Amino acid sequence: MAAVRPARRPRRSAVPLLRFLLLGFFLLFVLWPLYWMFNTSVKPSDDYLAMPPVWFPDAPTLVHYWAAMFTYRGLEGLINSLIVSLSATALSALLGTLMAYSLARYNTGGQHLSFWVLSQRFLPPIGIILPVFLIYRQIGLYDTHIGLIIAYTVFTLPVSVWMMFAYFRGMPRSMEEAALVDGCTRWEAFWRVAVPLAAPGIVAAAVFAFIACWTEFFFALLLTSRTAFTLPTVFRAFVGFQGAQYGEAAALAIVSLVPSIALGILAQKHLVRGLTLGAVRG
Amino acid sequence: MQKAGTIIHMAAAGAPHRLSRFADWADRNFRWLLVAPAVLLILALSVYPLLFSLVVSFINYDFQVPGHAFVGLKNFSMVVFDPVARWSLLLTAILSGVSVAIEFVLGLAVALIMVRSFPGRGLIMSILIVPLFISPVIVGQAWTLLLQRPFGPTNYILGALLGREVTIGWLTESPWLYISLIVADVWQWTPFMFVILLAGLTSIPPNLYEAAELDGVNAWQAFWAITVPHLAPMMLLALTFRLLDAIRMFDTIFIMTGGGPGTSTYTASFYLYTVGFTQFHLSQATAGSWLFLIFTALVVTLLVRRLLKPETT
Numbered sequence: 001m002a003a004v005r006p007a008r009r010p011r012r013s014a015v016p017l018l019r020f021l022l023l024g025f026f027l028l029f030v031l032w033p034l035y036w037m038f039n040t041s042v043k044p045s046d047d048y049l050a051m052p053p054v055w056f057p058d059a060p061t062l063v064h065y066w067a068a069m070f071t072y073r074g075l076e077g078l079i080n081s082l083i084v085s086l087s088a089t090a091l092s093a094l095l096g097t098l099m100a101y102s103l104a105r106y107n108t109g110g111q112h113l114s115f116w117v118l119s120q121r122f123l124p125p126i127g128i129i130l131p132v133f134l135i136y137r138q139i140g141l142y143d144t145h146i147g148l149i150i151a152y153t154v155f156t157l158p159v160s161v162w163m164m165f166a167y168f169r170g171m172p173r174s175m176e177e178a179a180l181v182d183g184c185t186r187w188e189a190f191w192r193v194a195v196p197l198a199a200p201g202i203v204a205a206a207v208f209a210f211i212a213c214w215t216e217f218f219f220a221l222l223l224t225s226r227t228a229f230t231l232p233t234v235f236r237a238f239v240g241f242q243g244a245q246y247g248e249a250a251a252l253a254i255v256s257l258v259p260s261i262a263l264g265i266l267a268q269k270h271l272v273r274g275l276t277l278g279a280v281r282g
Numbered sequence: 283m284q285k286a287g288t289i290i291h292m293a294a295a296g297a298p299h300r301l302s303r304f305a306d307w308a309d310r311n312f313r314w315l316l317v318a319p320a321v322l323l324i325l326a327l328s329v330y331p332l333l334f335s336l337v338v339s340f341i342n343y344d345f346q347v348p349g350h351a352f353v354g355l356k357n358f359s360m361v362v363f364d365p366v367a368r369w370s371l372l373l374t375a376i377l378s379g380v381s382v383a384i385e386f387v388l389g390l391a392v393a394l395i396m397v398r399s400f401p402g403r404g405l406i407m408s409i410l411i412v413p414l415f416i417s418p419v420i421v422g423q424a425w426t427l428l429l430q431r432p433f434g435p436t437n438y439i440l441g442a443l444l445g446r447e448v449t450i451g452w453l454t455e456s457p458w459l460y461i462s463l464i465v466a467d468v469w470q471w472t473p474f475m476f477v478i479l480l481a482g483l484t485s486i487p488p489n490l491y492e493a494a495e496l497d498g499v500n501a502w503q504a505f506w507a508i509t510v511p512h513l514a515p516m517m518l519l520a521l522t523f524r525l526l527d528a529i530r531m532f533d534t535i536f537i538m539t540g541g542g543p544g545t546s547t548y549t550a551s552f553y554l555y556t557v558g559f560t561q562f563h564l565s566q567a568t569a570g571s572w573l574f575l576i577f578t579a580l581v582v583t584l585l586v587r588r589l590l591k592p593e594t595t
Binding site: 015019020022023026027029030031032033034036037040048049051052053095096098099101102103105106108109113117118119120122123124125126127128129130131132133134135150151153154157161185186187190211214215216217218221222232235238239246249250253256257260261263264265268271272275276279280281 | 305308309312313314316317319320321323324327328330331332334335338388391392395396406407408409410411412413414415416417418419420421423424425426427428432433435438469472473474477478481482501516519523526529530532533536537540550551554555558559564567568571572574575578579581582583586
């Protein structure tokens, strides 16, 4: 996303027009479901089945937001999502940075250890969820915040480790070496020299960990029920119903997508590194 | 900086004997101490459950059948000979294959357009990446709102465009519900392809195209001679990453069709979820998930390791 190739010599043909048509259609395709969801969330229930559909509601209402937050316990889900996502993000960024530094500077465990961590990223969650569910039931972590925080920390660790691994490898060693020559311990060289220098990378890794936790559904669906349920699992309430809950579902969706989209757009320039686990520098 | 470092070191040297011995030990094993917390956590919540489920898949662990007797390969054969399991595996392959192929072509086309600079490019960029930050559950919900009869406006719009009444049950009728699931997946993940391929395109040196143009090569030939070979590693990476995520497809199905009607939209993940969590045949589900794991592990070791290797040396 960094360098943009300068526009080349324009040619007289239909190709540029086709390009912008395709881009236009694609933009419409991306924006249309978002618009319709927003439209549904502020539309009075009487307009739902109107024919033709109501494209712009005359009297927008916030009643669905109110119902989604309180009747459907969306507010509780929101608070739980914040608690779980923020804690798991902090843990994942901390443990990921520790491990990545060791991998990058001391080549700990060689390629085997780093690829073992990477392979966790591609493990289908269905493969571990059953035993985790049984273990959680047994040790009392089922439907607790701590249980979900631990699960999310493990599930985001591969990305945190690999993003920071790439970041540390791209950082010169000279400052840390100078600190060691000056008599710092290795811990001090890491904590007081390397970590402050790597702060932008840590923030980027944390943002992607947060988005991953915030949008996660599968673990939350199976490891929580009435106490620690997160925002995405509240959508269970709307599955299979015919009729009145469209507005509530849409309102809940709008509330839930604002934080992750805002963070994602802020961290846009790190996006390529985030999606490829640091393998590609964007 | 230098002075502070020296003072810290001297303070450490002057500390009580036992403390300095611990500090020495910690300093010598520093690299292992750093990896320990993350490794222990992954061992506890990923490796241990995997081993646990391996044991469970060879015994009877079923909320409907008491006892934990060793049953050999019975759980595996129950999965292998279950027609629903075979169907779900086939559907997973078809849905993920078709979705990823469409995402790839569309993502490449958009990346080729976006690689040039034009006014408004930054804003369009920010809009195009939005689906990546949305929970798949919400993506499923958004498309349900658009498609579900009678509320969704899709049939009305199609009817207006085609000039006749359209009454498609997008989430209940056979080929359409597969198309709906694919559209939702394409909507969310085309930006993934696009972002990675765009990064690859911008890293191709522009002078290659200039030289080609001087030689009288047309744009189509330049695409096959320059763009494709240079972009190939990035294409492979994007396809592999996407495919490994696509075969887990669960969330949108849970919201949009609930696996139905009947078992017609069961993917591998949805099948295993149903067997394990709604029928409580836990040992059969773990056996199935091990088969699924072995399949993914093969892909990961064969492809991903090779893809990421050059960057780690």
